[in-house]
Amino acid sequence: MIAIVLFGKPGAGKGTQAQFLKEKYNLTHISTGDVFRFNLKNDTELGKQAKVFIDKGELVPDEITINMLANEVANNMDKAGFLFDGFPRTIKQAEALEELLQEKNIKFVATIGIDADDEVLVSRILERGKTSGRSDDQDENKIRNRYIEYNEKTAPLIKYYEEKSKYTAVDGIGAIEEVTERLSKVIDTLI
Numbered sequence: 001m002i003a004i005v006l007f008g009k010p011g012a013g014k015g016t017q018a019q020f021l022k023e024k025y026n027l028t029h030i031s032t033g034d035v036f037r038f039n040l041k042n043d044t045e046l047g048k049q050a051k052v053f054i055d056k057g058e059l060v061p062d063e064i065t066i067n068m069l070a071n072e073v074a075n076n077m078d079k080a081g082f083l084f085d086g087f088p089r090t091i092k093q094a095e096a097l098e099e100l101l102q103e104k105n106i107k108f109v110a111t112i113g114i115d116a117d118d119e120v121l122v123s124r125i126l127e128r129g130k131t132s133g134r135s136d137d138q139d140e141n142k143i144r145n146r147y148i149e150y151n152e153k154t155a156p157l158i159k160y161y162e163e164k165s166k167y168t169a170v171d172g173i174g175a176i177e178e179v180t181e182r183l184s185k186v187i188d189t190l191i
């Protein structure tokens with residue numbers, strides 16, 4: 001089995017691209033944001049714990065997120081591998097992921113970043129908020145806070161993975177299919 005991490009700022013298009021890539025490479029797509037939203041909607045214990053943080057545009061604490069991810073992986077060992085979207089978002093999560101993949105004998109292929117400019121992304125998210133029903137997409141202050149969190153906690157992962165020769169970035173601006181094409185090219189050279 002293999003694992004690929006899709007990396008990028010909020011709104012960069014990770015979820016959209018994951019829909020295509022999971023089919024093409026027969027991967028289980030795990031979006032931590034989607035799993036949290038599912039739990040919020042169903043008012044589970046996990047949902048209750050996560051809500052306070054998500055509502056402020058903050059990251060959910062590592063321990064909660066890592067446990068949740070490990071469960072998702074354990075329950076989905078039936079495809080060719082995993083496409084992670086929105087995880088890891090901190091160095092601690094990256095370390096936990098490495099350990100988990102090793103334990104399960106899953107080959108970590110790469111982290112692929114989808115690059116895009118902040119101002120383009122904030123307006124994309126506000127647009128998405130009109131129809132997505134996501135409360136964290138409708139308030140510019142919450143959105144801006146997600147970028148502050150990203151810059152502080154998540155951006156350092158780029159250097160972390162570059163040092164391990166596990167980071168490649170593609171240009172995220174362009175038509176959806178163009179970006180898919182760029183991502184596929186990278187994946188094809190790595191697997």
Ligand SMILES: Nc1ncnc2c1ncn2[C@@H]1O[C@H](COP(=O)(O)OP(=O)(O)O)[C@@H](O)[C@H]1O
Nearest residue numbers: 010011032033053054058059060065086087089
């Ligand atoms: N790996 C993670 N660690 C901590 N919190 C997370 C993680 N993934 C998602 N979340 C929480 O869920 C929210 C929504 O995540 P996501 O749908 O990936 O949003 P975005 O569109 O901002 O990338 C985040 O703002 C954060 O509060």
